[in-house]
Amino acid sequence: MVEENTRGDALPLLACTLQQLYELVGAEGIVTFAHYESIEGVVGSLNRQADRITDELARRGNGDIVLPTMLRLANIDDAGEPTRRRVRRDTLSAEENAVVQAFVDARLLVSRGQTVEVAHEALLRRWTPLRQAIDANRADNPPSAPRPHACCPILAPTATSASSTSATPW
Numbered sequence: 001m002v003e004e005n006t007r008g009d010a011l012p013l014l015a016c017t018l019q020q021l022y023e024l025v026g027a028e029g030i031v032t033f034a035h036y037e038s039i040e041g042v043v044g045s046l047n048r049q050a051d052r053i054t055d056e057l058a059r060r061g062n063g064d065i066v067l068p069t070m071l072r073l074a075n076i077d078d079a080g081e082p083t084r085r086r087v088r089r090d091t092l093s094a095e096e097n098a099v100v101q102a103f104v105d106a107r108l109l110v111s112r113g114q115t116v117e118v119a120h121e122a123l124l125r126r127w128t129p130l131r132q133a134i135d136a137n138r139a140d141n142p143p144s145a146p147r148p149h150a151c152c153p154i155l156a157p158t159a160t161s162a163s164s165t166s167a168t169p170w
Helices: 011-025 033-038 041-059 061-069 093-106 121-124 126-141
Strands: 075-078 082-084 107-110 115-118
Touching: 011 033, 011 041, 041 061, 041 093, 041 121, 041 126, 061 082, 061 093, 061 126, 082 121, 093 107, 121 126
Parallel strands: none
Antiparallel strands: 075 082, 107 115
16 A cells, blocks of 8 residues: 555545445454455555446436546646646536535545645546546647637646646646
8 A cells, every 4th residue: 555655645545445445344354465456456446436426426417527527626747647736616616516525525535625636646647537538638638729718627737736726728
């Protein structure tokens, strides 16, 4: 687990992983490495949790806004990799806030005061549906192309993108 979580933001993701391990073995069980491998480690735990939340939101009628909402929480760094972006909750619609809250409750997003961001950048890089949406959005909106509207979610690479609450669109 330690090798998969070298950043200081790993606690929410570790909590998610440990919760899944607890659900697997129960209160009286003993967690083994085989159990950890069976949930495919921290990244597998993250994927399973994100898929579960997305399925639940789809059942509630919000499935079509999950990925667009999550795209708002992504920036692209100078190396072209997705990184977290803090977003003010008051800039989100009621439906987007419902999506955000479901992911916060699942410990995949963290909310601090009026802002929300991904708990671990692995969500942006390793959760297949979101990574595909980020890549598709980047392909549809390269930095040199005019932006179709002001609220495009992927923003220009910035050196401080991980700590910015706003950024300039490409």
